[in-house]
Amino acid sequence: MWRTGATLVFGAGLGAAASRLLSAGGWREEGGADLMSRVPVIPVPGVPTVQASELQVSPGSSGAVMKYGFPSLGNIKTRESYVTSYDPLTRTASWVIERLNPASLSGLSDRKYCEFKEDDSIHVFHRATNADYKGSGFDRGHLAAAANHKWSQKAMDDTFYLSNVAPQNPHLNQNTWNNLEKLCRSLTKRYLNVYVCTGPLYLPRQEADGKLYVRYQVIGRNHVAVPTHFFKVLILEQADGKGVELRSYVLPNEPISEQVPLERFLVPIETIERMSGLLFVPNIMKRTAGGVRAIADR
DNA sequence: TTTATTGT
Secondary structure (H helix, E strand, O other), rough: OOOOOOOEEEOOOOOHHHHHHHHOOOOOOOOOHHHHHHHHOOOOOOOOOHHHHHOOOOOOOOOOHHHHOOOOOEEEEEEOOOOOOOOOOOEEEEEEEEEEEEHHHHHOOOHOOOOOOOOOOOOHHHHHOOHHOOOOOOOOEOOOOOHHHHHOHHHHHOOEHHHHHEEEEEEHOHHHHHHHHHHHHHHHHHHEEEEEEEEEEOEEEEEEOEEEEEEEEEEEOOOOOOEEEEEEEEEEEEEOEEEEEEEEEEEEEEOOOOOOOOOEEEOOOHHHHHOOOOOOHHHHHOOOOOOOOOOOOO
């Protein structure tokens, strides 16, 4: 069984497909086959590539990884393998962006040389520690995945900062979430670059009194927040230079049968933007001539 | 293969 026990309810204005996908009773999709025709894989025609000189929103030297802009502008950190925004309240990242291509995926780096470590750049009041996770029942789930950065041991090491980690259901992490990470890597065979933005979500649920509450567990002495869900936004650059495509996923932080196809978790990017407080599409539109075209349920 | 934790 993979459906959520709790009822998920979102605010007005969500796309029909999204509200159907996330409707009361959990994640069972009722739209049938035509749901897929109305959801994600968004073609973005127009400018195929953007020159580095056009980058203006990038604080620091985040470079090519941030080509499509920042989802938010607080607590930005740039590491060897990713750029991230840290949320001191939850003791985990708001989002992490990485760029995958065949070069980033190949190399001799090995996670056996890596250890999860505190992020000393974060104030000790707001920092997760390994002790927080120990015995919690949750995995230290990577946001930017280690195997995405075999090109450099330093790059792989940097994914082991606990600021790039969130408490994740072990079954989810080691099965369906792992499969989603593998899918991201396999897409580098068909696309020039795969930009991946990953983060936690803390979604409201309807409780017994009929009202909506955001409720999440916290673990350890530092009260590291356990996300209710995780998102992944993929920006896929076509190799022929014709433009980019978007795909965005939301998965509940609970066991999911591997029998459930990943397509079942596709959602319109606007759904993630509303739920997360982040913005992706304005950035992408700024970076492309044609903008985001024709999403049926937008 | 990659994702991990726990115990010795």
